Amino acid sequence: MKTFFNILLAFSFVLLPFAESGATIKVHRLAGKVTVVTGKTETPLKVGQVLNPGSTVVIPDGAKLEIINDVTGKIYESTSNGRITISRMMLSADSHSADNTGNVHGQMRRFDSGGQNKNKRVYVETGMVKRSMGEYDPEAGSMELDIPTLAGYLKNVIAGRLTSKPMPVELTHSRTEQIGMQFRLVNSMEFPIYFNVLKIHKESDGKQKITISEVGQPTGSYVILPQQALSRENFKAIPEDERHILVATHCLFDMDRLLELINTEETSAEGPDVELPIYIEEL
Amino acid sequence: MSLREKYRHSKLLKCIVKAFGITMLAFALSLLLVQPLSFSAMSVFAPPEKDDFSISDFYAQVADKRPTRYNDLDIVIVDIGALDREGIASLIEEISLCGPRCVGLDVMFEEPRIPAVDSLLLNAIAANPGIVLPLNVAECGDNKFKISERPFFYKSIGGVEYGAANLPGKFRGSTIREFAISYPLDNGKTLPSFPVAIAKKVDSEAVKRLKDRGNNLETIDYPSREFNIIHPEELYDHADELTGKIVLVGAVTDIGDMHASPVNGYSSGIEIHALALSTVLGGRYYSSTSKIHDWLLAWILCYLVTLLGLLVDVRVKGLVVRILQFVLVYLAVQIGYSLYVDHRMIINFSYTLLMVTFGLFAADIWNGCTGLNDLIRKRLKKKHTSENISLDKSSK
Numbered sequence: 275m276k277t278f279f280n281i282l283l284a285f286s287f288v289l290l291p292f293a294e295s296g297a298t299i300k301v302h303r304l305a306g307k308v309t310v311v312t313g314k315t316e317t318p319l320k321v322g323q324v325l326n327p328g329s330t331v332v333i334p335d336g337a338k339l340e341i342i343n344d345v346t347g348k349i350y351e352s353t354s355n356g357r358i359t360i361s362r363m364m365l366s367a368d369s370h371s372a373d374n375t376g377n378v379h380g381q382m383r384r385f386d387s388g389g390q391n392k393n394k395r396v397y398v399e400t401g402m403v404k405r406s407m408g409e410y411d412p413e414a415g416s417m418e419l420d421i422p423t424l425a426g427y428l429k430n431v432i433a434g435r436l437t438s439k440p441m442p443v444e445l446t447h448s449r450t451e452q453i454g455m456q457f458r459l460v461n462s463m464e465f466p467i468y469f470n471v472l473k474i475h476k477e478s479d480g481k482q483k484i485t486i487s488e489v490g491q492p493t494g495s496y497v498i499l500p501q502q503a504l505s506r507e508n509f510k511a512i513p514e515d516e517r518h519i520l521v522a523t524h525c526l527f528d529m530d531r532l533l534e535l536i537n538t539e540e541t542s543a544e545g546p547d548v549e550l551p552i553y554i555e556e557l
Numbered sequence: 558m559s560l561r562e563k564y565r566h567s568k569l570l571k572c573i574v575k576a577f578g579i580t581m582l583a584f585a586l587s588l589l590l591v592q593p594l595s596f597s598a599m600s601v602f603a604p605p606e607k608d609d610f611s612i613s614d615f616y617a618q619v620a621d622k623r624p625t626r627y628n629d630l631d632i633v634i635v636d637i638g639a640l641d642r643e644g645i646a647s648l649i650e651e652i653s654l655c656g657p658r659c660v661g662l663d664v665m666f667e668e669p670r671i672p673a674v675d676s677l678l679l680n681a682i683a684a685n686p687g688i689v690l691p692l693n694v695a696e697c698g699d700n701k702f703k704i705s706e707r708p709f710f711y712k713s714i715g716g717v718e719y720g721a722a723n724l725p726g727k728f729r730g731s732t733i734r735e736f737a738i739s740y741p742l743d744n745g746k747t748l749p750s751f752p753v754a755i756a757k758k759v760d761s762e763a764v765k766r767l768k769d770r771g772n773n774l775e776t777i778d779y780p781s782r783e784f785n786i787i788h789p790e791e792l793y794d795h796a797d798e799l800t801g802k803i804v805l806v807g808a809v810t811d812i813g814d815m816h817a818s819p820v821n822g823y824s825s826g827i828e829i830h831a832l833a834l835s836t837v838l839g840g841r842y843y844s845s846t847s848k849i850h851d852w853l854l855a856w857i858l859c860y861l862v863t864l865l866g867l868l869v870d871v872r873v874k875g876l877v878v879r880i881l882q883f884v885l886v887y888l889a890v891q892i893g894y895s896l897y898v899d900h901r902m903i904i905n906f907s908y909t910l911l912m913v914t915f916g917l918f919a920a921d922i923w924n925g926c927t928g929l930n931d932l933i934r935k936r937l938k939k940k941h942t943s944e945n946i947s948l949d950k951s952s953k
Contacts, residue, residue: 302628342628349783351624367624374895381619453671509670 297345299325299360306337327361421528424552425535428521431554432474438554441522443467447557454512455489457520457557458505461498469522470495470529471557476515484536487518495529517556524551576864583859583919587911609731612907616897617819620780627782629835633802634786634827636809637664643674648789649681649806655799661689661755663722663807663827666708683714689754691722694740702740720754724816724829725774732817735774736833738767752833759803763838776843777829778836779820805831845903855908858885859916885913
């Protein structure tokens with residue numbers, strides 16, 4: 275008799291507000307294939323679907339259903355699996371929430387139990403840093419571009435004798451005299467990309483000089499790992515006669531040696547092997 | 558009969574005094590363990606940054622796992638995702654068209670960038686009168702703060718309110734349990750915290766009630782509360798959900814703005830601000846007992862257990878005392894949780910757990926010392942008697 279009155283009381287507290295306020299119950303979150311029974315058919319539930327307290331849902335093992343009262347914002351989570359009506363699910367969630375002793379016991383059990391995975395470890399976190407010119411570079415440490423070849427190729431492209439292959443990664447850039455320049459490179463390849471930005475300008479004696487651009491990497495080169503992006507900006511006005519060239523390769527190259535060679539007259543200006551993985555684009 | 562004689566003949570009096578001594582010893586041992594500047598077992602075995610546990614975290618975790626929760630219907634979070642300054646400017650402009658009640662933008666624009674984009678941003682901000690923006694403050698001694706980070710357009714746009722977005726914690730990276738109400742500045746003014754600045758815009762009565770409590774830090778009501786989070790690409794489809802709501806704009810998944818909370822290791826700053834704001838608007842404040850009261854309660858309970866243990870006169874006394882201890886520890890956890898979840902009261906029962914646990918150890922030390930004292934006294938008495946006998950012999 276006492277249990278009956280308890281159920282009646284809980285029923286009046288949980289369900290009467292729905293009747294009075296005209297609130298609707300909607301599916302808030304779903305995990306797994308939860309279905310609603312209409313007649314003799316079961317149709318999969320969707321987030322946002324409207325249900326009524328009398329609706330019967332089937333929650334399979336491992337699945338979870340959360341419903342929300344859109345007037346009060348109260349969310350009810352399924353506490354058991356199987357066939358259950360929405361009203362029963364709400365009553366069950368309410369009584370579980372009010373069961374302080376049971377909730378504390380549940381947390382204590384969670385502290386201790388890890389189930390079968392108790393001693394299992396996942397190895398997803400890495401305790402290391404990735405630096406552009408760090409010595410630790412297993413991906414491309416053994417590979418290095420031949421700098422005289424790269425210097426020769428670069429000279430030809432700068433002089434307009436050769437056209438570089440199109441950039442294989444996503445490169446967006448803009449440059450105006452007033453606001454400076456900016457670029458963004460997204461590595462959509464499956465291996466790292468090494469690149470730097472060179473500045474071609476004329477010195478006071480009229481000689482052409484190639485140095486590292488303000489948006490370039492002053493020491494070494496940038497390294498962008500797969501799926502990573504990098505953007506750089508420089509807001510200083512750029513003289514019209516100044517050129518900025520982005521040089522990208524698949525493997526490491528010695529930037530200092532490249533600058534040294536490219537600024538000398540002796541560098542061969544012959545066209546290198548066109549299959550070389552060198553990509554050049556003017557910013 | 559003198560008091561001394563009374564003590565000799567009364568078992569109850571002996572037990573009362575002994576229980577007092579044992580409890581004091583348990584108290585001393587507990588103090589030794591929890592005092593940060595004393596020799597502490599914790600400081601030997603654990604790094605200081607691990608010293609970040611509060612029993613209320615346990616209660617919050619239990620409460621958060623209940624199968625009923627609330628979706629806050631007044632506050633909506635709009636995630637900026639990976640939007641750049643231009644994207645954020647358009648987002649704010651779109652939000653203004655949705656008719657929000659108030660907007661809080663938890664993004665710092667410290668330096669001007671491209672003038673055209675900055676102009677868009679300033680126009681978008683101006684289109685949201687009463688928008689609340691964040692500042693960062695730093696301590697400058699004497700419990701005063703100075704503004705350490707501000708947007709480049711600080712005080713140049715009318716109708717913009719500012720709040721300090723700092724999250725108070727025990728140390729960098731510690732669990733964020735509380736929010737500050739305001740920060741006294743070095744120029745004599747007071748800067749409200751980011752959530753309180755927003756609350757001021759929407760419900761000044763709620764802020765008055767908050768200030769009337771007289772605290773400068775309040776516990777955030779973390780458990781069982783969530784918010785609708787709308788991503789930039791979803792804004793068009795969910796525009797009506799922003800009408801009349803408090804809209805908080807910020808990064809939900811930015812790794813640089815993730816903080817530990819009692820219920821989650823990775824809560825974004827904007828969600829923590831939203832929870833603090835929800836706490837203020839809902840008036841869901843927690844009251845805590847002072848440290849002295851927590852220790853007093855621990856002392857009394859430990860004393861009662863010790864006294865009962867001494868008074869129990871059965872053969873399985875040891876077992877009874879241990880069961881009594883276990884029951885008390887269990888009850889402390891259960892009562893603590895019930896007070897937290899049903900009455901929003903935080904009683905730090907960790908001192909009770911500590912003292913009750915140390916009670917037995919203290920009793921063992923006490924008994925050991927008493928035994929040693931008896932032994933020494935017996936030896937001294939024996940020596941004294943044998944010396945007297947030899948003196949008698951020599952005098953004869």
